[in-house]
Amino acid sequence: MSTYAPPVDDMAFLLTRVLDFDRAMTALPGFEEVNAELAVSVLEEAGKFAAGVLEPLNRPGDEEGCTLADGRVTTPKGVAEAYRAFAEAGWCGLSGDPEYGGQGLPRVLQILLDEMISSANLSFGLFPGLTRGAVEAIGHHAGADLKAAYLPKMISGEWTGAMALTEASAGTDLGLLSTRAVPNGDGSYAITGTKIFISSGDHDFGGNIIHLVLARLPDAPRGVKGISLFLAPKFLVAADGGLGARNAMSVGALEHKMGIHAQPTCVMNYEGATGWLVGEPGRGLNAMFTMMNAERLFVGIQGLGIAEAANQKAVAYARERLQGNGPDGTPGPVPIIAHPDVRKMLLSGRAFADAARALAVWTALQMDMAAHHPDAAVRAGADGLVALMTPVVKAAFTDFGFETAVASQQVLGGHGYIREWGMEQFVRDARIAQIYEGTNGVQAMDLVGRKLGMEGGTLPARFFALIKADLDAAAPVAGAALVTPVAEALARLERATARLAAHGGAVEAGAAATDYLRLFALVAFGWMWVRMSAAALALGADAPPALRRKPKIARFFVERMLPATLALDAALAHGAPALMALEAETF
Amino acid sequence: MSTYAPPVDDMAFLLTRVLDFDRAMTALPGFEEVNAELAVSVLEEAGKFAAGVLEPLNRPGDEEGCTLADGRVTTPKGVAEAYRAFAEAGWCGLSGDPEYGGQGLPRVLQILLDEMISSANLSFGLFPGLTRGAVEAIGHHAGADLKAAYLPKMISGEWTGAMALTEASAGTDLGLLSTRAVPNGDGSYAITGTKIFISSGDHDFGGNIIHLVLARLPDAPRGVKGISLFLAPKFLVAADGGLGARNAMSVGALEHKMGIHAQPTCVMNYEGATGWLVGEPGRGLNAMFTMMNAERLFVGIQGLGIAEAANQKAVAYARERLQGNGPDGTPGPVPIIAHPDVRKMLLSGRAFADAARALAVWTALQMDMAAHHPDAAVRAGADGLVALMTPVVKAAFTDFGFETAVASQQVLGGHGYIREWGMEQFVRDARIAQIYEGTNGVQAMDLVGRKLGMEGGTLPARFFALIKADLDAAAPVAGAALVTPVAEALARLERATARLAAHGGAVEAGAAATDYLRLFALVAFGWMWVRMSAAALALGADAPPALRRKPKIARFFVERMLPATLALDAALAHGAPALMALEAETF
Structure with a gap:
């Protein structure tokens, strides 16, 4: 079988023809030198690393898995070396803060790098991915001393990060967690408790592992308001900034999982581990959510990455x-790509992956604007759009990503x-992305329960107006056969949004959440297909074959996938009663 | 976690209240003594075996897997003993021909037994399942000598069966197979070739293993018309009917699979193996399809079985x-079954499983009528309905079954x-059922390409008329809120059927196949929900809780699942062009 081919050409098309990356960067102080040409050259190098180093480790890593012996985790052969090479090449700090040694490149490049890593080796991508999340939380919430001591080595990749949230009885509901942090009297705390499902909780890469641990201070109130965030390193940091004494934490077990076998998912025991408060006492969940939002986009990108890789293999x-x-x-015999039903499976994956990549780049551009635009109003506006899209990207990308992996597997039949x-x-690895960093049901609840109500409830309308303006602008080129169905799907989404606003309450929101999020995502994909088609058609007959196919895939999307919005709209119109009628005992 | 609870009460409801099993049996010579009371007592015993013996082996068998050493297959601990106990209890021959020692009970009981085995241990179920398929092929096509020598011991379960069809380059397209059979001059043939994906190809249960092998005679024409079916036992049968010399076949390897690890899926080498022709030369595919149709229903039931078991665990x-x-x-904290989105996942699985079981029983009743009704016209009519439903049961049950396994897994979050x-x-095991015995895409092609055209193209209309009559009859009790949406969905299916008839051709058929089959299945499920609701409502307030819930689940089905028919109808209306526009090189 052919191996993974990084879709850098498609990324270049998005940056140069669809989303005008250069103009966006020009408006951001500090990014004046960044343009599509630079981005593509970086992405080409990243693609080489992903395809050349990470992808060859993917299958062997799955077969070998991680082991725990004498308290030490061993990752599969080659993974530690690959991680060191990845860090030395500077990929860990691509979008990191230059104040701490990062390259300070925009989020757009980060998510495209993340996509290629996820395509090549999802298990591997969690090491730098979680480190980046930890860096964000520390960078936003920790004091200057902690930042100075930890961020440079985390951004360089010398040290890695881990998020220690979940406990056996506290998953979605972190308010139930029982890990405790007791002041040592010297500004540090002694953390005691057991956490489960800790990705990258330990490894054999050398360096330090920086755990961000949610725990309760003595006398903290019950529930989420009693939770604080602590930084607890595997090794205490010595006076010279290097590795000091071993901290009081240990790996209790490795989780035995369906997939991501090259990723050591740990049960972690904190046995009076020394840690330092990150942010305010009782504001731990807030600090953690800084990390979680970036992680959720990253997880969504994992869904896209697996879909791209699985679709490529199925096509080959x-x-x-x-x-x-x-x-x-x-x-016959003819290549099975001649058969319509095989084409349908392949086109479904392609129609998702291309649209998702465009939407990811668009979302990352909003993140870059939210972080760097000189105009506070623009920053706030972009921030709202990122908040709105975060659960959609996380849940829809991972749901469609899993479905693409399954359909791609189906193309191979028994093989x-x-x-x-x-x-x-691919199927086993993709499955986790629908679950971790908040299940997709939780994402959907976040969308309908929190995000739709932002900006006094006007955020969704602002987003929909943006889509409408783009549809109107693209219509003369993209054509009514493409634009009209997307506009109609948008009207369905607007109706569903209005219904939710009118018949609020957590029961109706919960009953609508999953279907509503999928409707939302299909409309957003349709929007991106209109933009991509218009951009490809504008190039005329000289467009390369990979771009001339765009309107054809767009047609497949609107004719065969977008009709799902009819079903979702109809199902949503019925509301909650059918879900709530059954007594819990009679399920 | 609680273990599997066999749904015998629900089966009893279907037999006594919904599908009038007793009346159906009364019309069939030889089944006069068979009634629901007998059936339920048999099913209760079967459920005890499934839950008590087979389910406890399911997880350990997955962990241990099968091994091949020195040419011998070892199944996981306990499996061989369980198989022997299963055979000794008479379960192998439940629906077997009494002429050869079977109990001759109706197909309805067989599929309900199959469901419980599949819920408890899908890997295990393949041993008796494939044996039964082999028995059907031998029973219908082999000569009297072969039948007498093999059927009694296969029906008793002393010997097992295997189907050797697929080769590395011949999967869906069996016409490409290259295994050869050369006459030995004594009525037997020497079979040489390598087959892959052979379930139950070898094991350590003792006894004999009867391989049905597709191969080509010398000078056979190319393609499917050159294929013949041969019976080749692992051990030649001695003069006394017992085990003689070892036949020239060996296990080349065990396949390393995503799931069904307790099932030894073999690469089989036939090295001049002695075999005997089953049926006419060149008619091998015909003989094999006798086996395949029964197997396809069995595989559909596997999807139902996994869905039932996964849903039960998720509910618990x-x-x-x-x-x-x-x-x-x-x-809080409250049980998560209080959350609407969790309920939605649980109800989706329940709404599928209950409807699928009803549809399976209905289909099995048609099989019993097709086999045993004294009136040839009734037999032919039932036979047509079975032919129509076979691809629907196989593909839709396994697709919805997989989706139910995934949704049930999602309920548990990280756990x-x-x-x-x-x-x-459950997810890994369920996945195979969408692939083997003809991929679900092949099933869909069978439905649109062959089955819709049966009886001069009138078969679908005959089936739809049957549904309409039932909807009309049930409407006064079931109510318009339930019946009208099902009738509307049926109208969509009729339109889609008419479109296919009008715009025929393999390209349009292939482009429609998968969506059409799903539309067909949703209508059939709706039909069963109307019948089940009407039956439950007819019992009034005295109905037990498990039956009083039926109309509520029916409401969930029509409000939240049946709307998918809108999307499928709209997608189908666009036809093939969007699928065929892309050149193979530019996918």
């Missing part, structure tokens, strides 16, 4: 595998079920 | 797991991704 197989006569009567082809690993 | 977890405040404001809870095994 479908071109080579000869079975049956052609549907047009061509005597897709056999481990050696690697397709079933 | 959702009742016990405490997280968050109630959506109605109840201070669902961890092996110890068993939910991820």
Whole structure:
């Protein structure tokens, strides 16, 4: 089987033709030197690393898995070396703060790098991904001393990060957690408790591992208001900034998982571990959510990454595998890509991945504007759009990503079920992304329960107006056959939004959440297909084949995938009663 | 976690209240003594075996897997003993021909037994399941000598069966297979070739293993018309009917699979193996399809079985797991079954499983009528309906079954991704059912390409008329809120059917196939929900809680699941062009 080909050309198309990256960067102080040409050259290098170093470790890492012996975690052969090479090449700090040694490149590049890493090796990507999340939380909430001691080595990749939130009885509901932090009297705290599902909780890369741990101070109130965030390193930091004494934490076990076997997911025991408060006491969840939002976008990108890789493999197989006569009567055996139903599976994945990548770049641009634009109003506006899109990207990308992995596996028939082809690993690895960093149900609740109400309830209308303006602008080029169905789907979404606003309450919101989020995502994908089609058509007959295919994929999307909005709209119109009628005992 | 509870009460409801099993049996010669009371007592015993013996082996068998050493397959601890106990209890021959020692009970009981086995241990179920398929092929196509020598011991379960069809380059397209059979001059043939994906190809249960092998005779024409079916036992049968010399076949390897790890899926080498022709030369595919149709229904039932088991575990977890405040404001932590989105996941699985079971029983009743009704016209009519439903049951049950496994896993959050809870095994095991015995895409092509055209193209209309008559009859009791949406969905299906008839051709058929099959299945499920609701409502207020819930689940189905028919109808109306526009090179 062919290996992964980084879609840098498609990324370049998005940056130069669809989303006008150069103009966006010009408006951001500090990014004047950043443009698409630079971005593409960086992405080409990143693609080489992903395809050349990380992808070859993906299947062996799944087979070998991680082991725990004598309290030490061993990652699969080659992973530690690859991580060191990744860090030395500077990829850990790509979008990191230059004040602490980062390269300070925009979020747009980060998410495209993340996509390629996720395509090549999802398990691997969690090491730098979680470190970046920890860096964000420390950078936003910790004091100057902690920042100075930890950020440079985390941004360089010398040290890694881990998020220690979940406990056996506290998952979605972190208010139930029981890990305790007691002041030592010297400004530090002694942390005691057991956390589960801790990605990158330990490894054999050398360096330090910086745990961000949610815990309760003595006499803290019950529930989420009693939770604080602490930084607890695996090794205490010595006076010279290097590694000091071993901190009082240990790996209780490695979780035995469905997938991401090259990722050591740990049960962590904190046994009076020394830690320092990050942010205000009782504001731990707030500090953690700084980390979580960036992580949620990252997890969404994992869904996209797996979809891209799985679709590529399925396409390669479908071109080579000869079975049956052609549907047009061509005597067989013909490549199975000739069969309409195989094409349908392949096009579904392609239509998702291309639209998702565009939407990810658009969202990352909003993040860059929210962080760096000189105009506070522009920053606030962009920030709202990022808040709105975060649960959509996390949940929809991982749901469609999983579905794409399953459909791509199906293209290979029995060979897709056999481990050696690697397709079933995509399915197993993709599955976690629908669950961690807040299940997709939690994301949907976040969208309907919190995000729709932002800006006094006007945020969704502001976003929809933006889509409408783009549809109107693109219509002369993209054509009514494409634009009208998307506009109609948007009208369905607006109706569903209005219904939720009119019949509020947590029960109706919860009953609508998942279907509403999917409706929202389909409209957003349609919007991006209109923009991509218009951009490709504007290039005329000289466009390369990869761009001339865009309007054809767009047509597939509106004709065969977008109709799902009809079903979601109709289902949502019925509201909660059918969900709530059954007594818990009679399920 | 609680273990599997066989849904015998629900089965009894279907037999006594919904599908009038007793009246159906009365019309069938030889089944006069069979009634629901007998059936339920048999099913209760079967449920005890499934829950008590097979389910406890399911997780350990997945962890241990099968091994191949020195050419011998070892199944996981306990499996061989369980198989022997299963056979000794008479379960292998439940629906087997009494002429060869079977109990001759109706197909209805067989599929309900199959469901419980599949819920408890899908890997295990393949041993008796494939044996039964082999028995059907031998029973219908082999000569009297072969039948006498093999059927009694296969029906008793002393010997097992395997289907050897697929080769590395011949999967869906069996016409490409290259295994050869050369006459030995004594009525037997020497079979040489390598087959892959052979379930139950070898094991350590003792006894014999009867391989049905597709191969080509010398000078056979190319393609499917050159294929013949041969019976090749692992051990030649001695003069006394017992085990003789070892036949020239060996296990080349065990496939390394995503799931069904307790099932030894073999690469089989036939090295001049001695075999005997089953049926006419060149008619091998025909003989094999006798086996395949029964197997396809069995595989569909596997999807139902996994869905039932996964839903049960998810419900149990959702009742016990405490997280968050109630959506109605109840201070938390509350059981997560209080949350609407969790209910939605649970209800989706329940709405599928109940409807699928009803549809399976209905289909099995048609099979019993097709096999045993004294009136040839009734037999032919029932046979047509079975032919129509076979691809629907196989593909839709396994697709919805997989989706139910995934949704049930999601209910457990991170715990669902961890092996110890068993939910991820359901997902991995369920996945194979969408692939083997003809991928679900192949099933959909069979439905649109062959089945819709049966009886001169009148078969679908005959089936739809049957549904309409039932809807009309049930409407006064079930109510318009339930019946009208199902009738509207049926109208969509009729339109889609008419479009396919008008714009025929393999390209349009292939482009429609998967969506059409799902539309068909949703209408059939709706039909069963109307019948089940009407039956439950007819019992009045005295109905037990498990039956009083039926109309509520029916409401969920029509309000939240049936709207998918809108999307499928709209997508189908666009036809093939959007699928065929892209050149193979530019995917």
